[in-house]
Amino acid sequence: MTDLTERERERVALLEPADSAISLNTDDEIVPMWKQRLRIFVHNKLAIASVLFLLITVGSCFLVPLFHPTNQTNQALTFGLPWNQAPSWHHWLGTDSSGFDELGRIFFGGEYSLTLGFFAGFITIVVGTTYGMISGFAGGVTDTIMMRIIDAFLSIPYIFLLITLISIFNRSTVFLICIIGFTLWWGNARIIRGDALLIRNLEYSQAATAMGARKWHIIRRHVFPNSISNIVTVATFSIADAILFLSALGFLGLGIQAPPTDWGTMLQAGTSQIQNGFWWEIYPLALIFILVVVSINYIGDALRDCFEVRLLER
Amino acid sequence: MFAYVIRRIIQSFFVLMIVMLFTFSLPYFQTHGIVAPAYTVLGTKATPYNVAVWAKQHGMDATYFHRFWTYSTQVLFHFNLGRSYKENSSVWGIISLYVPRTIWLAAVSLILTTIIAIPLGIYQASRRNTVGDYTATGVAFVLYAMPNFLLAMLLLDAFSFHFPHLPNSPPQGVQAWAIFTDPVGFILPVAALTMLSVAGLSRYMRGTVLEVLVQDYVRTAKAKGCSGRRTLFKHAFRNALGPIIVLLGLSIPALLGGALIIESVFNYEGLGIQTVFAATNLDLPTVLGITLLVAILTLLGNLLADVALGLVNPRIRIEGNSR
DSSP states (O other): OSSOOOOHHHHHHHHHHTTTTTTOOOOOOOOOHHHHHHHHHHHHHHHHHEEEEEEHHHOOOHHHHHSSOOOOTHHHTTTSSSSSOOOOOOTOOOBTTTOHHHHHHHHHHHHHHHHHHHHHHHHHHHHHHHHHHHHHHHHHHHHHHHHHHHHHEEEHHHHHHHHHHHHSSSSOOHHHHHHHHHSSSSHHHHHHHOOOOOOOHHHHHHHHHHHOHHHHHHHHIIIIIHHHHHHHHHHHHHHHHHHHHHHHHHHOOOSSSSSSOOOHHHHHHHTTTTTTTTTEEEEEEHHHHHHHHHHHHHHHHHHHHHHGGGGGGO | HHHHHHHHHHHHHHHHHHHHHHHHHGGGGSSSSGGHHHHHHTTTOOHHHHHHHHHHHHHTSSOHHHHHHHHHHHHHHHHHEEEETTTEEEEEHHHHHTHHHHHHHHHHHHHHHHHHHHHHHHHHTTTTTHHHHHHHHHHHHHHSOOHHHHHHHHHHIIIISSSSOOOOOOOOOOSSSGGGGGGGGGGHHHHHHHHHHHHHHHHHHHHHHHHHHOOOOOOOHHTOOHHHIIIIIIIHHHHHHHHHHHHHHHHHHHHHHHHHHHHHTTOSSSSSHHHHHHHHOOOOHHHHHHHHHHHHHHHHHHHHHHHHHHOOOOOHHHHHHHH
């Protein structure tokens, strides 16, 4: 790193200490933005590990039951079998208190937990972004009223809000997705609105306005691309939050109703027998659950880093 | 300062009105709409005529806005949170005994969180990127990713079943002072709730203190020859206090939500258990009443935090006066 110009040295200083190994673009070739971002993301070893772990988990949840189907719904078939069996060659993680194969059940419950988390997170980000953009762009009285509405919903502790809605509407999986998705976006909307407000008042947006650009054009060309970092980051955190809140509902018995199950309900079933020493019903699933949420959160952190403009080469 | 407080109170009042509008409107979305309680009282085979008569007797035939006016004035001036037709009692009558108990749990945890998280944040920020910082961050990351009930259950298993035999559940007396008959039973629930909120807050605490530590005045203090500890506590801590108070105020909903789970795990009779019971019992008025009450508690907590913020940060109250 001896023949770097002063400006390049500054960039290196910004990348220190963790990211100093990223090769600098010393010739004048223009590297597309997404490639540079991808490079920063790939450079983050823990983020790659998180992505791999998530891929493996999601893949096995959806694929393994296809190749190795286990009975997870018909209790009549498990009736004669011994329950709460310790792990054996036949049942790698033992059986649960209903006689279902625990490993197969982790995959089975994972399908519901992960699907719900993903779709709820998706709804959250669509609704939150739209609301935040409208609020930030409308300004004035509309903005104030829209933000007071968000304040109102943020002042209701989230789990109370969920329980309230669940005791009114039914508890099918689709409704759970909608209920969690349509109520988890308050915080996101606030963040996006802050972004919209900030970017709308920056010079380039004002210049575009002065040149006769319509609001929709400014949103599309300036505000949206510049707030994409927050949108993506917040989306990943929303998925993790949705999975966590679904597990809390499962613990309270208000989650996905049997015969399907989710990780929260399974953990509740496992921990209710904690004193019997049936470790295989708690710890493997707990480990997978925590690792999934940690990796989603970590990917969120890494995404925020790779959208951080200061880390980019140009 | 006075004008600032008044302005915040008016703002909170508007927010409260929106919350009330929400809790008031939800029953319209039930299966039978707002007359659903009629089927609880008169039985599921009640004729439409009987239902209509019952609805008229209970003022349910009035217009939406008239009913909302009655509802909001009842809440604001008589603190009437509604009536549970399942229990045939006023909602406040059902939950009043449990309110102090939940406030106890939340308040003690909030105080402990403050005592633990602020020094932890200062420690992590001042020893940034050391083993201690990484350990604290890692533990917080895992605790934050853990379902609340799992942490509580593991604590229960470790400290009530295996190692020191702490009581697995606090005293069951419903009076607020019943806790003091056996304070040891209070340890595990409070510890679980405190750990959860410390995990949620410590990252923000670290960031807040870190942001203050790189400010110019901290560098100036160091340049003057101020000792490290003096810089930290006299200059950095004072200025980090504002954001920390905001964070604590914002953490109140999470704290009350966590209290719901913790109460269910440790069988701590409080608002949370009552909510879950009412929800499984399909007792909507009670659920809505508790939700409204908890929202009011949160708003009060946020108001207090804002007033405290005005006290520590003169800029805010002056800005409040000028508007």
